[in-house]
Amino acid sequence: MTTSNQKPFSYIAPGAPKVVKAGGVANLDLPILNLATNESSFGASPLVEQAIKERASQPNRYPDPASTDLRNAIGETFGLDPDLITCGNGSEEVIDGIARVYARPGDEILFSEYGFLQFPILCWRTGATPVKAAGDGLKTDVDNLLAAVTEKTKLVLVANPDNPTGTYIPAAEMKRLRDNLPSHVVLVVDSAYCEYVDDPAFTDGLELVAGHDNVIVTRTFSKAWGLAGLRVGWGYGPAEMISALNLMRGIGNVNAMAQAGAVAALKDPAHVDMVRAKTDEARNKFEADLKQFGVVAVPGAANFVLVKFPTEDTNRRAIDAHRHLAAENIYVRSNEDYGLDDYLRITVGTIEECDRVIESLQRFFAA
Numbered sequence: 001m002t003t004s005n006q007k008p009f010s011y012i013a014p015g016a017p018k019v020v021k022a023g024g025v026a027n028l029d030l031p032i033l034n035l036a037t038n039e040s041s042f043g044a045s046p047l048v049e050q051a052i053k054e055r056a057s058q059p060n061r062y063p064d065p066a067s068t069d070l071r072n073a074i075g076e077t078f079g080l081d082p083d084l085i086t087c088g089n090g091s092e093e094v095i096d097g098i099a100r101v102y103a104r105p106g107d108e109i110l111f112s113e114y115g116f117l118q119f120p121i122l123c124w125r126t127g128a129t130p131v132k133a134a135g136d137g138l139k140t141d142v143d144n145l146l147a148a149v150t151e152k153t154k155l156v157l158v159a160n161p162d163n164p165t166g167t168y169i170p171a172a173e174m175k176r177l178r179d180n181l182p183s184h185v186v187l188v189v190d191s192a193y194c195e196y197v198d199d200p201a202f203t204d205g206l207e208l209v210a211g212h213d214n215v216i217v218t219r220t221f222s223k224a225w226g227l228a229g230l231r232v233g234w235g236y237g238p239a240e241m242i243s244a245l246n247l248m249r250g251i252g253n254v255n256a257m258a259q260a261g262a263v264a265a266l267k268d269p270a271h272v273d274m275v276r277a278k279t280d281e282a283r284n285k286f287e288a289d290l291k292q293f294g295v296v297a298v299p300g301a302a303n304f305v306l307v308k309f310p311t312e313d314t315n316r317r318a319i320d321a322h323r324h325l326a327a328e329n330i331y332v333r334s335n336e337d338y339g340l341d342d343y344l345r346i347t348v349g350t351i352e353e354c355d356r357v358i359e360s361l362q363r364f365f366a367a
């Protein structure tokens with residue numbers, strides 16, 4: 001298990017809530033609990049630290065710019081051709097590269113209404129126009145996405161499960177989306193949280209790539225594999241796309257310790273099984289415990305849960321709970337920027353961490 005004394009980065013940004021208790025005094029004696037950035041609370045395989053230490057003795061040597069060992073290890077683990085894999089400084093970098101390759105000012109980038117915040121950010125970076133397709137409630141709606149495609153659409157991005165909603169669409173729906181997209185549109189399936197889904201109707205989308213030149217799937221080591229601090233992600237797509245992305249990315253974009261750590265992580269898939277089981281256990285208990293406050297979890301699967309606060313009591317809104325939790329050094333994610341003002345997104349950590357949130361909310365609702 002890991003703990004962090006760092007405040008999550010989002011809270012040192014302008015506009016962050018003031019960390020004060022009623023009476024104006026911050027409760028700084030409590031340890032910081034970051035449940036705002038969907039890191040794993042279950043650490044990484046012990047093999048990772050050992051591999052990093054070994055590589056750390058040669059900081060004077062450049063990393064392999066082609067991440068060859070890592071691509072080979074990913075290929076072996078997932079049954080993929082390593083030549084169709086590109087590695088990135090987190091999957092964020094891979095997704096960013098896709099947008100930089102395909103989107104220009106005047107083009108359109110399409111995503112779901114409550115799609116991951118990086119998607120509009122890609123539009124700011126590339127000058128493309130963001131287009132949002134209404135969801136089916138909080139879930140991606142394939143018909144609405146297809147209806148929003150125009151001649152200007154260059155990319156359709158679907159995070160599955162999505163962030164912040166945690167909702168996902170089944171494999172058949174993702175395939176229907178791919179099959180009905182015109183060939184000038186690239187489909188990006190962002191499967192950052194796929195390891196947490198235990199549903200036979202779901203896949204990570206890797207099977208959608210074969211025989212198509214306009215589909216790419218991104219994956220990350222940041223979540224279930226526990227390597228958020230190393231920054232390693234990867235994309236699997238058609239040869240032409242991978243070669244364009246390899247030209248777009250920086251040389252040595254995945255540093256040597258990160259490559260070594262990720263290769264070691266792949267040798268221990270049982271670690272991910274443990275993380276999935278513990279996350280499930282904690283999530284089930286957490287969702288049940290939240291019901292005592294009338295706080296309802298959105299059905300989904302990820303290492304976080306989006307929860308809706310009751311709206312009748314104007315002193316007990318999500319934003320008030322957010323402030324209260326922050327005053328007790330518990331950081332969770334508010335969602336006004338998604339238009340989901342009544343919701344908080346809370347990382348599912350250990351049972352003890354979730355219990356600390358529940359105990360804090362007991363004080364919040366009793367006050």
Ligand SMILES: Cc1ncc(COP(=O)(O)O)c(C=O)c1O
Nearest residue numbers: 090091092159163192220222233
């Ligand atoms: C849906 C989704 N995609 C991609 C990422 C990027 O992850 P990373 O760059 O750490 O691989 C995140 C991070 O939280 C995410 O939530």
